[in-house]
Amino acid sequence: MKKVLVPVTALVLVTAAATWGAMQALTLPANLADFRHVGSLVIPDKASPLFGIHHFYLNDQGMAAFPNSGPYPEGTIFVGKVYEADDQEGALNEGKMRFYTYMEKSSKRSDTGGWLFAAFSPEGKLLDKDVKKECFDCHAPQKDADYVFSKALK
Numbered sequence: 001m002k003k004v005l006v007p008v009t010a011l012v013l014v015t016a017a018a019t020w021g022a023m024q025a026l027t028l029p030a031n032l033a034d035f036r037h038v039g040s041l042v043i044p045d046k047a048s049p050l051f052g053i054h055h056f057y058l059n060d061q062g063m064a065a066f067p068n069s070g071p072y073p074e075g076t077i078f079v080g081k082v083y084e085a086d087d088q089e090g091a092l093n094e095g096k097m098r099f100y101t102y103m104e105k106s107s108k109r110s111d112t113g114g115w116l117f118a119a120f121s122p123e124g125k126l127l128d129k130d131v132k133k134e135c136f137d138c139h140a141p142q143k144d145a146d147y148v149f150s151k152a153l154k
């Protein structure tokens with residue numbers, strides 16, 4: 001019995017390590033400056049984990065699908081830049097950068113709608129998040145728009 005269990009445990013560990021390794025290797029796109037701004041969102045509630053001014057950017061791969069709200073092709077990436085919302089005498093302006101949000105279309109992520117969800121620190125370090133609970137569950141009702149909230153503005 002032991003002989004069977006050991007390789008199975010080893011396999012599970014190797015798979016878990018490979019998944020964690022792949023996540024660790026995840027970085028912000030090097031060509032982020034080439035992404036197009038497709039929308040913004042302000043969450044003024046300081047108690048919300050998503051407090052701040054969010055600006056959303058989309059890469060070339062997703063651009064053709066954006067006016068129809070998906071479906072998005074493999075390799076589509078949305079990045080959100082999140083700043084503190086500074087109230088300057090009634091005008092909300094970007095303050096300190098808080099974090100980045102990230103969604104990449106990947107057929108390997110069937111448990112989160114075919115998107116890899118992630119968040120990065122302002123320095124670009126991958127943050128440790130339970131993305132299914134902290135991200136996907138809120139995006140899930142957007143299924144008809146391929147789990148994407150942002151829509152082309154008229």
Ligand code: HEC
Nearest residue numbers: 039040041056078101102103118119134135138148149150
């Ligand atoms: C409480 C709901 C909620 C949670 C939780 C949430 N989001 Fe979103 N997310 C939104 C909304 C609302 C928008 C876009 C609003 C708009 O401009 O239309 C959005 C937009 C985005 C976008 C741009 C693409 C799109 O869907 O419009 C990315 C990328 C993103 N979120 C990633 C994340 C990540 C990563 C997490 C977890 C760390 C997360 N979100 C958690 C509600 C949520």
